[in-house]
Amino acid sequence: MIDVKHLSKSFGDHLVLDDISEHIHPGEKVVVIGPSGSGKSTFLRCLNLLETPTAGTITFEGTPITDPKTNIDLVRRQMGMVFQHFNLFLNMTIRKNITLAPVRAKLMSQAEADDTATALLKRVGLAEKADAYPAQLSGGQKQRIAIVRALAMKPKVMLFDEPTSALDPEMVGEVLEVMKQLADEGMTMVVVTHEMGFAREVGSRVLFMDGGHILEQNEPHAFFANPKEPRTIEFLSKVL
Numbered sequence: 001m002i003d004v005k006h007l008s009k010s011f012g013d014h015l016v017l018d019d020i021s022e023h024i025h026p027g028e029k030v031v032v033i034g035p036s037g038s039g040k041s042t043f044l045r046c047l048n049l050l051e052t053p054t055a056g057t058i059t060f061e062g063t064p065i066t067d068p069k070t071n072i073d074l075v076r077r078q079m080g081m082v083f084q085h086f087n088l089f090l091n092m093t094i095r096k097n098i099t100l101a102p103v104r105a106k107l108m109s110q111a112e113a114d115d116t117a118t119a120l121l122k123r124v125g126l127a128e129k130a131d132a133y134p135a136q137l138s139g140g141q142k143q144r145i146a147i148v149r150a151l152a153m154k155p156k157v158m159l160f161d162e163p164t165s166a167l168d169p170e171m172v173g174e175v176l177e178v179m180k181q182l183a184d185e186g187m188t189m190v191v192v193t194h195e196m197g198f199a200r201e202v203g204s205r206v207l208f209m210d211g212g213h214i215l216e217q218n219e220p221h222a223f224f225a226n227p228k229e230p231r232t233i234e235f236l237s238k239v240l
């Protein structure tokens, strides 16, 4: 589904991603872990061109998205993204947050989008919040709304950048539960997280990033039971 070839990214003369090649297959749940500053967010943001790669190519379902002739907005619609800090529109109701993008993109009429929003809100247990504003919600509720907002575009892949890192501990579970549901339904997912339980339970593959490289990867059981690289072992000894 996503094919990354020789991806490098520099900010000034700081090389942040160093020649990464990787495939993400339909239905996979790829969990990206690694120390702070290792390039996880930059890697994720390159996948939908929120960051422009310095070198290399990225192909999404056969479309070379790093080709300047590609209409990136059309591709981005198919790639939902959820951020650590929710990024909801604070001056809009929850319903409007969810319906704005699909209506603007002419994927749905307002009435269709409203129905979609109602169904999605029910699914995450927040049907009664449709007319509330983000400030009236808890962090966990806001993040569930951010997920639903991305899903309203009917994306083919969902990218998550530390979706639970800004939450109070008691709210982490409700967000992970929604992500698990989504995984069970077959969504292709790339998830940057420090939640090792989630990586183990939901991941089909774990990538360990360090210093702009994918240093090691494996299916979760083998990855956690038998890490090979010294840097991986050191990292896991700190987070497990």
Ligand code: ADP
Residues within 6 Å of the ligand: 011, 016, 034, 035, 036, 037, 038, 039, 040, 041, 042, 043
């Ligand atoms: P991670 O998500 O693993 O913590 P990031 O991808 O956010 O790592 O950052 C990797 C490195 O790139 C860090 O050293 C960070 O300071 C740097 N970096 C990230 N974004 C920018 C930017 N917009 N401008 C300059 N440096 C950046």
Ligand code: MG
Residues within 6 Å of the ligand: 040, 041, 042, 162
């Ligand atoms: Mg990050």
